[in-house]
Amino acid sequence: MIRVILPAHLRTLAAIDNEVALEVNGRPTQRSVLDALELRYPTLRGTIRDHETQKRRPFLRFFACEEDLSHEPPDAPLPDAVVSGQEPFLIIGSVAGG
Amino acid sequence: MVDPNRLYASQSSGWFGQIIQRSDDGGKTWHQPGTPAGEPTTTPDGSPKGESNKFVYDTSVKTGKPLTTHQWYDGTQHPWEFKRVWHLEPSLTDPDLVYAGVEDAALFCTRDGGKTWGELSGLRGHGTGPNWAPGAGGMGLHTILLDPKDPGGRIYIAISAAGVFRSSDAGKTWKPINRGLKSNYIPDPNAEVGHCVHRIAMHPTRPNVLYMQKHWDVMRSDNAGESWYEVSGNLPTDFGFPIEVHAHEPETVYVVPIKSDSEHYPLDGKLRVYRSRTGGNEWEALTKGLPQRDCYVNVLRDAMAVDALDSCGVYFGTTGGQVYASANSGDSWEAIVHDLPPIFSVEVQTLK
Numbered sequence: 002m003i004r005v006i007l008p009a010h011l012r013t014l015a016a017i018d019n020e021v022a023l024e025v026n027g028r029p030t031q032r033s034v035l036d037a038l039e040l041r042y043p044t045l046r047g048t049i050r051d052h053e054t055q056k057r058r059p060f061l062r063f064f065a066c067e068e069d070l071s072h073e074p075p076d077a078p079l080p081d082a083v084v085s086g087q088e089p090f091l092i093i094g095s096v097a098g099g
Numbered sequence: 100m101v102d103p104n105r106l107y108a109s110q111s112s113g114w115f116g117q118i119i120q121r122s123d124d125g126g127k128t129w130h131q132p133g134t135p136a137g138e139p140t141t142t143p144d145g146s147p148k149g150e151s152n153k154f155v156y157d158t159s160v161k162t163g164k165p166l167t168t169h170q171w172y173d174g175t176q177h178p179w180e181f182k183r184v185w186h187l188e189p190s191l192t193d194p195d196l197v198y199a200g201v202e203d204a205a206l207f208c209t210r211d212g213g214k215t216w217g218e219l220s221g222l223r224g225h226g227t228g229p230n231w232a233p234g235a236g237g238m239g240l241h242t243i244l245l246d247p248k249d250p251g252g253r254i255y256i257a258i259s260a261a262g263v264f265r266s267s268d269a270g271k272t273w274k275p276i277n278r279g280l281k282s283n284y285i286p287d288p289n290a291e292v293g294h295c296v297h298r299i300a301m302h303p304t305r306p307n308v309l310y311m312q313k314h315w316d317v318m319r320s321d322n323a324g325e326s327w328y329e330v331s332g333n334l335p336t337d338f339g340f341p342i343e344v345h346a347h348e349p350e351t352v353y354v355v356p357i358k359s360d361s362e363h364y365p366l367d368g369k370l371r372v373y374r375s376r377t378g379g380n381e382w383e384a385l386t387k388g389l390p391q392r393d394c395y396v397n398v399l400r401d402a403m404a405v406d407a408l409d410s411c412g413v414y415f416g417t418t419g420g421q422v423y424a425s426a427n428s429g430d431s432w433e434a435i436v437h438d439l440p441p442i443f444s445v446e447v448q449t450l451k
Contacts, residue, residue, distance in 0.1 A: 009361075010361060057173075059173035059174075060173075062174055062284075062286075067286050068286050069174065069286040071174045072175065093283070094360075094361070095172070095174065095232070095284060096232060096233075096234050096235070096260045096282075096285075096314060097172040097232060097233045097234060097235055097260075098361075099235050099314075099360035099361045
């Protein structure tokens with residue numbers, strides 16, 4: 002189970018109270034986790050990644066385990082602690098956005 | 100200010116940049132430093148005199164080519180590019196010495212009354228630059244505090260979003276002083292730099308005590324910034340931009356709480372200044388004369404000031420173009436101007 006924590010406004014948009022737990026097939030990557038997230042909450046399509054290019058929106062960051070994963074390739078495997086559910090995958094509004 | 104008649108100011112234009120102006124007669128007349136009013140703006144051989152607007156980052160080998168890149172809006176690395184000056188801070192002792200905090204964050208100074216500017220490059224050169232990032236307003240060096248007890252020695256500066264830095268040698272070398280700050284928008288919330296400090300303030304008689312409005316959290320340091328602790332206490336929200344200290348009461352502090360990072364307006368549409376008389380933690384709302392319904396303006400970080408009169412006047416400007424003044428330490432307020440463009444900066448001078 003992958004744990005994902007979203008910024009407050011996206012939680013409101015998707016009507017999520019707390020963090021999200023997602024089942025991901027195969028070795029989880031940023032792409033597969035975000036695909037699973039958007040499949041469960043289609044309203045989030047386009048809010049984290051561009052609809053067409055699938056690129057991360059510039060004012061969002063992906064953190065986990067006190068590391069900035071924003072510039073990791075989308076198909077790179079996520080850290081073990083995220084895969085095991087020990088640590089969440091954080092989607093953060095960058096300070097440049099607010 | 101050493102010479103009350105010496106003033107510095109500038110506009111900012113997306114088209115033409117900044118044209119820094121100086122007045123030597125208390126604001127009656129203004130000129131570009133080095134180019135007195137009425138004089139040609141070029142030398143006889145045609146060279147431009149506009150050096151007073153020239154801010155060039157130090158890339159000399161002698162100073163170690165300080166840094167190359169910082170973090171950009173999207174998290175990639177990006178070279179330093181000069182955009183504008185955010186804040187001018189005149190020296191406490193020398194009318195021709197002025198410090199300038201600029202975007203992209205760096206510290207400059209002039210020693211000839213604004214005719215020419217040079218970078219104090221030790222700040223960018225100390226090594227944490229790649230982890231500095233822009234706040235929503237850009238990556239600006241917005242606060243410069245000069246220690247009146249150590250003139251020409253100790254300087255504090257603050258950058259959004261890098262944090263607070265201190266120099267003990269007039270700006271040659273610098274140290275990040277952000278221990279105790281916690282920011283969830285950086286991968287390690289307790290990192291040495293990367294904190295979006297919005298403003299810091301100090302009482303001139305007590306330069307070891309600093310107050311900070313951060314991008315969430317009001318903080319205090321009792322040891323010249325070596326460590327910080329939270330004093331948000333009973334504030335209804337601890338997001339905000341300006342912070343000021345009373346002219347005669349070092350434990351009296353003012354903030355203007357703003358709803359949140361993504362909602363830059365007062366909570367419940369009520370414009371309230373909060374005052375602590377206990378150096379933080381216990382805050383009271385000051386509302387008399389301020390709009391208490393349907394008010395959705397912001398108060399920016401450089402838009403609050405105090406005068407030096409016995410009763411301590413407090414002043415702040417809003418993004419809605421009002422300037423509110425209190426002649427009694429904040430007990431009551433009045434709009435002394437109300438139809439200006441968004442206000443970025445409020446400065447007060449007490450004439451004797």
